Amino acid sequence: MSDQEKTKRRDFLFTASYALGAVGVGAAVWPLIDQMNPDSSVKALASTEVDISTIEPGKSITVLWRGKPVFIKRRTKDEIAEAKAVKLEDLIHPEKDEDRAKNSEWLVMIGVCTHLGCVPLGDKGEYNGWFCPCHGSHYDTSGRIRKGPAPTNLEIPKYEFVNSNTIKIG
């Protein structure tokens, strides 16, 4: 074998060793990183059932689901009409009200501002919906962002009506 061939053989062995070493280090480090992800007990608290029979029109309740507040708002006719009247072109994050509230009387959404995670205040702001006190985001009666630094509408969680008095979130 010539010197040059020997070098190539060496290079291959080095590269292969480094690659195998990198895979090994990666495999060893992964459990140390993944342990920080939500654990089984946290994931197990995936759904919660809420009694909504006592909520009057125009009122809302806040429940805790997976550590986050969820707003359940029974909207008045005016509020529904206001939400439906908005043109999609006027929205920062265009979504129809029908797509956000399956049953238009009930608006269920995660009460966490999509900017930096504060809890917006109800019946406040320039659009009669929610207002985040931390950095001034205004949401309308459908929970859609209208003004301020938040990039998207308030998130709608997975939920269903178990019966006319109960909502299951998650």
Add this chain to the structure above:
Amino acid sequence: MSNHNYVPSSKLGKWFNDRLPLLSLSAHVTEYPTPKNLNYWWTFGGILTFCLVAQIITGIVLAMHYVAQADLAFASVEHIMRDVNYGWLIRYFHANGSSMFFLAVYIHIFRSLYYGSYKSPREVIWILGMMIYFLMMMTAFMGYVLPWGQMSFWAATVITNLFSAVPLIGESITNWLWGGYAVDSPTLTRFYALHYLFPFLILGLVILHIWALHIPGNNNPIGIDIKKPSKDTVPFHPYIVIKDLYALLIFLILFAFFVFYAPNLLGHPDNYIEANPLVTPTHIVPEWYLLPFYAILRSVPDKLLGVVAMFASIFVLVILPWLDTSKIKSAVFRPLYKQFYWILVLDVFLLGYMGAMPAEGLYLLVARVATAYYFIHFIIILPILGFKEKTIPLPLSISEPVLNGTPNLEENNKTST
């Protein structure tokens, strides 16, 4: 290093020093030739070392009584305050200690900016310092979360949510940081673990910071390179040690004022309300030492760009040695830079004030102008100033202006261009 040939006087000392040269190190530090014109702005390195050690000692003691679990954390802090012997003193010392630490580090940083201590050959010292500063901010933030009051909880929420601005993987990152779907007990426990770890990382970086400092030696108020040892230097001990201790004593008077007479002045009353994930306090503000960055974050109307601007405001400091094109270190000989320096100081104070005010109306406008100016100072003014500014001739040595009367102007013009 100056003491390679140090020989201990005793036989035992020599035996030991041959095996582990700790005595050489000690001799190096005590005899270390230091510029004789260092003023009191140079005493903050020593003060900062004191702050770090004090925080570590009080922190370890607090860790003996604190419980890092969401249901117990708030009560355990109250337990420290009411039941633990001298718990109130140790906790107030630790809590106010962080403010004093930041006060000292800001003076230390602004001293470097004024006297050009970040310039060649001290770039690595500066970068290590910025790493220390960044770790300090992370440590302080995580420590602020531990009492699990309303401000703790919502500070944790807002700051961790900064990472949700990362495109595509933002949500995965925040869930990973939280160990759940919101800030909760797992978050608190890991913050506690890291809050305990980081000060020791800082300590390691401080050792590197001082090691790197001892290669070129201290900068000095006139910013010229000096021969050492020479007529321009004095030994570190006792001259600098005594000066540092005196400054520390004055600093401790201020420290003691806060601890004993106004322990909650720098804190926020809302943090004496236990964390409630359903209610955000109407006006949330970070601790005073993070306010300028908070103002920068809020002054950008876009979420991602706001976060980018905030991190950029720190990164711009890291690359400062290459942004400042002037070869003259000290602002004493840079009449224009001196003015821009004080404008920057005012700008940072202004940003701090705006960070404490609501982000609306005139406040927001002023915060935006101040944010823009902050970046303009570093990215536009400093690079240009190095070429345009007419500097004042430098003296040849620290002693020269005093001992030789008028400086030799012909010589100096050469060095100052």
